[in-house]
Amino acid sequence: MSTKRDRDRGVFICSECGYESAKWLGKCPECGGWNTFEESEPIGPALKFPGHLLKRPLPEVKSLSEISLEREFRIQTPILEWDRVLGGGLVPSSLVLISGDPGMGKSTLLLQVLAHLARRHTVLYISGEESDRQIRLRAERLGLAESKVLVACETSLERIIELAESYEVDILAIDSIQTIASSFLDATPGTVSQIRYCTDRLLQMAKLRNVTVIIVGHVTKEGIVAGPKALEHLVDVVLYLEGDPTHSFRLLRSVKNRYGSTNEIGVFEMKETGLHELTNPSQLLLAERPVGVPGSVVMPAVEGTRALLVEIQALVTYSSLAMPRRTTLGFDGSRASLLMAVLEKRLGLSFAQEDVFINVAGGLRLREPAADLPVCLALMSSHFDTPVSASLVAWGEVGLTGEVRAVGYGSIRLNEAVRLGFNEFVIPASTAEQMKKEFPSFEARLIGVASLREAVLRVFPDVKGAVK
Numbered sequence: 001m002s003t004k005r006d007r008d009r010g011v012f013i014c015s016e017c018g019y020e021s022a023k024w025l026g027k028c029p030e031c032g033g034w035n036t037f038e039e040s041e042p043i044g045p046a047l048k049f050p051g052h053l054l055k056r057p058l059p060e061v062k063s064l065s066e067i068s069l070e071r072e073f074r075i076q077t078p079i080l081e082w083d084r085v086l087g088g089g090l091v092p093s094s095l096v097l098i099s100g101d102p103g104m105g106k107s108t109l110l111l112q113v114l115a116h117l118a119r120r121h122t123v124l125y126i127s128g129e130e131s132d133r134q135i136r137l138r139a140e141r142l143g144l145a146e147s148k149v150l151v152a153c154e155t156s157l158e159r160i161i162e163l164a165e166s167y168e169v170d171i172l173a174i175d176s177i178q179t180i181a182s183s184f185l186d187a188t189p190g191t192v193s194q195i196r197y198c199t200d201r202l203l204q205m206a207k208l209r210n211v212t213v214i215i216v217g218h219v220t221k222e223g224i225v226a227g228p229k230a231l232e233h234l235v236d237v238v239l240y241l242e243g244d245p246t247h248s249f250r251l252l253r254s255v256k257n258r259y260g261s262t263n264e265i266g267v268f269e270m271k272e273t274g275l276h277e278l279t280n281p282s283q284l285l286l287a288e289r290p291v292g293v294p295g296s297v298v299m300p301a302v303e304g305t306r307a308l309l310v311e312i313q314a315l316v317t318y319s320s321l322a323m324p325r326r327t328t329l330g331f332d333g334s335r336a337s338l339l340m341a342v343l344e345k346r347l348g349l350s351f352a353q354e355d356v357f358i359n360v361a362g363g364l365r366l367r368e369p370a371a372d373l374p375v376c377l378a379l380m381s382s383h384f385d386t387p388v389s390a391s392l393v394a395w396g397e398v399g400l401t402g403e404v405r406a407v408g409y410g411s412i413r414l415n416e417a418v419r420l421g422f423n424e425f426v427i428p429a430s431t432a433e434q435m436k437k438e439f440p441s442f443e444a445r446l447i448g449v450a451s452l453r454e455a456v457l458r459v460f461p462d463v464k465g466a467v468k
């Protein structure tokens with residue numbers, strides 16, 4: 001049985017994943033992080049459930065059949081990609097978390113969205129990171145200086161809630177949750193206990209006062225929302241803004257959505273005037289593609305439920321190092337080693353004396369196994385110093401025996417490739433059979449391959465002697 005003394009004592013919480021322990025631990029048993037435990041302030045029972053602070057009536061109880069199924073109201077914006085990721089727009093009284101790496105454009109996206117929302121709603125933007133002058137400067141750059149968004153710089157949770165109530169705001173945005181703190185806790189801002197407690201209070205406010213809350217959360221280098229992973233369980237929607245900081249391409253991904261699919265992505269381009277929606281991302285991704293150059297292969301990658309054409313580049317070059325270099329950008333390094341081992345074992349192509357570089361142009365990260373076959377073709381193309389046809393696209397998973405396996409979304413990939421003028425499709429044999437039925441007019445251009453060997457013989461007919 002816990003004693004009063006136990007209850008008053010703080011717990012230790014992993015700052016990476018939110019795992020709780022009564023003792024300090026060097027290594028987190030949940031996420032494996034080292035030296036991540038912080039002592040959390042004791043949260044008394046009254047503070048844990050601040051609901052009683054806001055007087056509220058008992059909820060109405062209904063049987064399932066009595067619950068109205070009227071179409072849910074959504075707060076929409078002209079930023080269609082934003083609405084799409086949310087499943088049709090913001091749901092009133094929901095709590096949305098926007099996270100992403102530093103400098104990815106979270107504050108920019110938020111300001112753009114808020115400016116549109118402020119036309120019809122009372123919107124309060126609280127910044128704990130930037131001064132009002134900085135926000136005004138950004139608004140000038142984005143062409144939103146005339147917007148009716150109310151701005152305040154504040155870091156105290158209680159004062160933020162007071163502001164939101166006195167201005168009767170419909171939408172409250174907080175940039176970022178790591179900078180705000182409640183005076184009920186003795187912990188510094190950004191600690192697990194503060195982040196959790198503040199989010200919990202904001203959630204209560206969202207539900208009880210009918211305020212839609214959008215919070216920004218920073219991400220650690222491991223890619224999780226800094227502070228507690230538990231934050232993700234509290235909120236209704238978690239959006240990630242991701243991309244390569246050296247490129248302008250940005251993807252807004254929904255990783256959790258209580259009101260819609262998590263399969264949708266929004267595609268944006270970061271420009272001086274803010275994040276611009278991309279209706280034809282494939283065109284941008286292929287804009288500077290070199291044609292007729294060895295080592296370049298195009299694949300229709302699927303992100304969410306959309307296909308994007310991306311160029312995969314490989315460079316295989318003689319190495320003077322005892323341990324040749326293997327560098328990948330936008331593609332998993334161990335997957336690349338696996339594919340090279342398969343090429344070596346099944347086709348007799350040796351990379352032992354060669355440095356290998358693989359790059360996904362445009363800063364996109366390919367996570368799906370469908371990229372295996374195009375990566376292998378790009379490696380072979382560079383190795384043989386022979387370009388692939390400029391109108392060729394490929395996709396398919398490669399197994400350890402060199403077999404090419406089917407992956408999902410065949411028709412979405414094919415349609416996108418056709419739309420951009422490609423007309424040779426090197427794809428898994430079973431997918432080709434299926435596609436021939438679905439798209440009889442493409443029959444002659446669908447090249448089904450069951451193995452890497454077949455793929456190399458079809459794509460590089462002139463180098464037949466070079467493979468075993």
Ligand SMILES: Nc1ncnc2c1ncn2[C@@H]1O[C@H](COP(=O)(O)OP(=O)(O)OP(=O)(O)O)[C@@H](O)[C@H]1O
Nearest residue numbers: 100101102103104105106107108109270271272273
């Ligand atoms: N004058 C400018 N011209 C073009 N792009 C700019 C300009 N100023 C900023 N940017 C872009 O905006 C990005 C910063 O945007 P923003 O401040 O919205 O990011 P953030 O995710 O909120 O960052 P933080 O994590 O620091 O809060 C920069 O990385 C840069 O790409």
Ligand SMILES: [Mg+2]
Nearest residue numbers: 106107108175
């Ligand atoms: Mg910011």
